Amino acid sequence: MDILQSLLYGFSVAATPINLAYMAFGSVLGTVLGMLPGLGPSTGVALFLPLTYAMRPETALITMCAIYYGAMFGGSRSSILLNIPGDGAAVASCFDGYPMAQKGQAEAALAISAIASFIGGLLSAVAFVALAVPMARFALRFGPPEYFTLMVFALAATAAISKEALLKGMISLLIGLMITTVGIDLQSGVQRFTFGLPELQSGIDFVVVIIGVYGIGEVFKNFETIKAKGAQAIQRKFGRIWISMEQWKRSWIPILRQTPVGFLIGILPGAGGTIAAMMAYNNEKQLSKHPEEFGKGAVEGLAAPEAANNACSIGAMIPMMTLGVPGSGTTAVMLGALLILGLQPGPLLFQHHPDVAWGVIASLFLANVVCAIINIPLAGALVRVLSVPPRILYPLVIVLALLGVYTINYSVMEFHILVLFGLVGYFMKSFKIPTAPLILAVVVGQSMEQSFRQSLMLSDGALSIFVRSPICITLLALAAVSIAWPFVSDMIKRKEPPKPAHAPAAPEE
8 A cells, every 4th residue: 555545544544433532532631631730741641551451552542642642732721821831842832922921912822822733733744644764764873972962952052042141041051951960870870969868869850840940930920019919810801712814924934944843853762842842942033033022922932832842742653653762751651552552663563553553643633633623712711710810820820830740759859849949930030041941951961961971981982972973063063053143143234234214305396
């Protein structure tokens, strides 16, 4: 069968009533779990895993995929409305989504989030069908040196988001990398910076840092003004959940431009949606004609990362299905489910079990449509949270954050760490220190360190291993360009001759 015939066969499998019903169930469950701090797609898929024993393999995989996509759709809801990311991939949605909500544009923010996620997911599904095998082979060329330089590029691009605060961005980045050194060293087994506390031996979970810096930090910041506006809701009047034509004109190019970025990042095992969303946001800010609007409610700053993180989730399916290598934490759980069901991922999966392989691929298209249908009407109910007065809303945010971090390790120690990082977020906001570099460093820091040390072991300590591969050289060059480009573009603008003023019209005689 050629690709088109195989895809049509996949649709016949995915579109059966039982599979559509489970797809809708998975989309709703994923959306709800994505909105809750500390719970994400991997938690949702893991919770569903015991139910797969009594299901057909294709139905089980289709449902888990729907949970995955639903969580990527839902993760930005709490980012936009409460400044609390559901998971790491939704962090970039806070940067402009929450300011839009603060300006009374929550309906537009929720709508563009759903639209960008839908388009990013749909285009990535098309790319999955066309490029799965060659892209999976390309991903195999990434070893420890390539992963290290990829993360260097991602961190450099994020630190350079704000050229006027580059030094502060670098400080934020270093603090994030320092946080990742807490715990037992994975290679030597030595305890580092645990201060004798057993709870710190496993390190500091990045979700706790994210919720503390953004959620609790925002609450602490608003304590300064809550006495003056304690009885005033953020928004009282609500409109239709949709966007204006002007907002669409500003969004559609960033969506199309950053979807491939997210898709490519997703194919790389372990890269994840956080890197994809951050890189998409950085790219759009550097390409924008009005970068000063980013962080203040620019619709492009929300559309780009939303498209990228959904594209990333579909890209992560490629190495899992074609090579048996998980592209993310969620696909690692799904890989386990495949093995439990007696299926071996890889090229033979498409030959021996085409109903599973192509049914899942067809569900990529259908689940995105189902998620969009569910999320846009659901946003109409969620936006009403902004009508709750801050004196009631902020304590609810704190309770939600505490519940979210407790479910990670079921440890009271997480509460202390959460409050600590809430204070860190408060002071970073007060002194205008960018938080994005810190968050990305916390997410990738541990794997970055391991890739660096593995590279040195491969080269007997020679740093030249990071310039031996064309991929490494390209990524390091891109990292240098990311930091230098804002300054170069400023110099180019200064050297441009001023535009001549229009000559005044001659007076009539």
